[in-house]
Amino acid sequence: MAAAKKKTATEARIYDSFIVGAGISGICAAYKMKKEGYHDFKIIEKANRVGGTWRENTYPGCGCDVPSSLYSFSFAPSSKWSHLFARQPEILEYLETVSRDYGIEELIEFGTELDHAEWDESRHVWVLDTTANGKKSQTLARTVVFATGPITEAQIPNLPGLDTFKGEMFHSAKWNHDYDLTGKRVAVIGTGASAIQFVPQIQPKVKELHVFQRTAPWVLPKPDMNLGDTSKQVIEKLPAIQKTWRKAVAQSLNVINFGLRNPLALKPVSSAARQLLRLQVKDKALRKAVTPDFTLGCKRILFANNYYPALQADNANLIPHGLVEVDGNTVIAANGERHEVDVIIWGTGFEVSHPPIGRKVINANGERLSDLWKDTSPEAYLGATMKDVPNAFLVLGPNVLVYDSFIGLAEAQLDYIIDGLKKIKAKGISRLAINPGVLQRHNDKVQKHLKGTVFNSGGCKSYYLDQNGRNFAAWPWSLAELKNRLSEFAVSDYDVQYGVKEKQNAA
Numbered sequence: 001m002a003a004a005k006k007k008t009a010t011e012a013r014i015y016d017s018f019i020v021g022a023g024i025s026g027i028c029a030a031y032k033m034k035k036e037g038y039h040d041f042k043i044i045e046k047a048n049r050v051g052g053t054w055r056e057n058t059y060p061g062c063g064c065d066v067p068s069s070l071y072s073f074s075f076a077p078s079s080k081w082s083h084l085f086a087r088q089p090e091i092l093e094y095l096e097t098v099s100r101d102y103g104i105e106e107l108i109e110f111g112t113e114l115d116h117a118e119w120d121e122s123r124h125v126w127v128l129d130t131t132a133n134g135k136k137s138q139t140l141a142r143t144v145v146f147a148t149g150p151i152t153e154a155q156i157p158n159l160p161g162l163d164t165f166k167g168e169m170f171h172s173a174k175w176n177h178d179y180d181l182t183g184k185r186v187a188v189i190g191t192g193a194s195a196i197q198f199v200p201q202i203q204p205k206v207k208e209l210h211v212f213q214r215t216a217p218w219v220l221p222k223p224d225m226n227l228g229d230t231s232k233q234v235i236e237k238l239p240a241i242q243k244t245w246r247k248a249v250a251q252s253l254n255v256i257n258f259g260l261r262n263p264l265a266l267k268p269v270s271s272a273a274r275q276l277l278r279l280q281v282k283d284k285a286l287r288k289a290v291t292p293d294f295t296l297g298c299k300r301i302l303f304a305n306n307y308y309p310a311l312q313a314d315n316a317n318l319i320p321h322g323l324v325e326v327d328g329n330t331v332i333a334a335n336g337e338r339h340e341v342d343v344i345i346w347g348t349g350f351e352v353s354h355p356p357i358g359r360k361v362i363n364a365n366g367e368r369l370s371d372l373w374k375d376t377s378p379e380a381y382l383g384a385t386m387k388d389v390p391n392a393f394l395v396l397g398p399n400v401l402v403y404d405s406f407i408g409l410a411e412a413q414l415d416y417i418i419d420g421l422k423k424i425k426a427k428g429i430s431r432l433a434i435n436p437g438v439l440q441r442h443n444d445k446v447q448k449h450l451k452g453t454v455f456n457s458g459g460c461k462s463y464y465l466d467q468n469g470r471n472f473a474a475w476p477w478s479l480a481e482l483k484n485r486l487s488e489f490a491v492s493d494y495d496v497q498y499g500v501k502e503k504q505n506a507a
Helices: 024-035 088-101 193-202 228-237 239-261 263-280 284-290 307-311 406-426 436-450 479-485
Strands: 014-020 041-045 108-110 112-120 125-132 135-146 168-171 185-189 208-212 316-319 323-327 330-333 338-340 343-346 392-394 429-434 494-498
Touching: 014 024, 014 125, 014 406, 024 041, 024 088, 024 406, 041 112, 041 135, 135 406, 185 193, 185 338, 193 208, 193 307, 208 330, 239 263, 239 479, 263 284, 263 307, 284 307, 284 316, 307 316, 392 406, 406 429, 406 479, 429 436
Parallel strands: 014 041, 014 135, 041 108, 135 392, 168 343, 185 208, 185 343, 208 316
Antiparallel strands: 112 125, 125 135, 323 330, 330 338, 429 494
16 A cells, blocks of 8 residues: 655645734634634734734823723623723723633634735635744635734834934833833823823823924813713613613714714814813913814824823923934934933834735735835725735725724624625635726725815825825725625625635634
8 A cells, every 4th residue: 555645735734714913803803703603714913912902002091082882892892991981901901801701812823923924826825924932834724814903013213313312212002111200301202192191191200291293183172981880880780771872972973974074064173172272271382382283183183181281281391393313312303402301202103004914915916015015005995805915804904994993893894804704615716806997996986085084185194194195094984884885795896716615624
């Protein structure tokens, strides 16, 4: 009898699907796959715990600016939120609890990072190279879900003289909790969502606080409150209250979204916000410096009750200019203003215009996505599928951003994606890629309708617009319209090739 042949690469185990990332999107993807009886998948996470952005961002004051009733999975409502707007530690705890309670955590390969993902045209499979504890391995999968999120790569400007700085320096997403800021001279660079939250927390501790602001943001009062034990008990015993609360919050966000699509509707709100600013900031020079010069909503609307009081403290100094140079321990603003500091904290946000996963993905033409995006803007169909990237799906990709809960957006997209996965499997499809004509017509229409929104016409420079001046992020219609478009995966939108159905691997 002939000796048994060695198992070749082509005979290796091929998973139905491969999920990259165990943040909000990855957890949700795994839950929905299991719910639909789709068990033959593998999920990896580079860190040692779930959570994504809520694991990485631990800066003082970190929290959500979407009410906690809506910032939770529809399938896992919680009655444990301490406030109307949840804090980072409890959001992370919530995500960990969900992953444990629904049997997802045990499926995740932690400490495993994706190095390289390449489509093999000859076999119609994805070849995924990973590293875990210094050990490299390779996995084959028919489909891939990139649940890597849009807010993952901290952005630090490359400024002249930065290498001469001898003090402490860190980004808000990599907060150094071991460093004591008490009595230090601190420069905060940026006034975005993170800085708005951590500036009031560190201001009472530091000796001097210099806040560098390139563009004044709109900061509105945050209607937050402590829920208390009694409220939590009522919510737990009467789920209908939570359901009604969730619906009310969703409706209020729909109103905001209408205004963002129709800037004229926001004029009364802008006028009210300016009047409120007069009451909050008494000093005329400071008030002028923190008054935005663009339409409300053009950049992300921020919510805080303690930011303006922190800026008016005796030890605080707002510099209405960007940081342009560092000379030793001296930070230099665009207007020439100089300050010697002990610490630089970067509140400069994230690289969001080009999904970081693009550096690791090779398409069907052998091209790295990040190379393609150097001179062009990333595009996707319904934020989920990309040209020449077969059998692959991106969660929270280009042009699906609506002013709402990221969790809600991820759930809607994943309903669409998993419907697609089921149809690929049921119909024996071996290769599925978005039809280029469908993709172009979709994105031409998206860009046309974005022209009238506040994002494009509000007079600001925001992360919604990339280096080409193209809005890569926003969805120009309502959330209801997005959910409607994502309600069913239409195979007719895709170019498909059918193969002989292979015997499915056991779960």
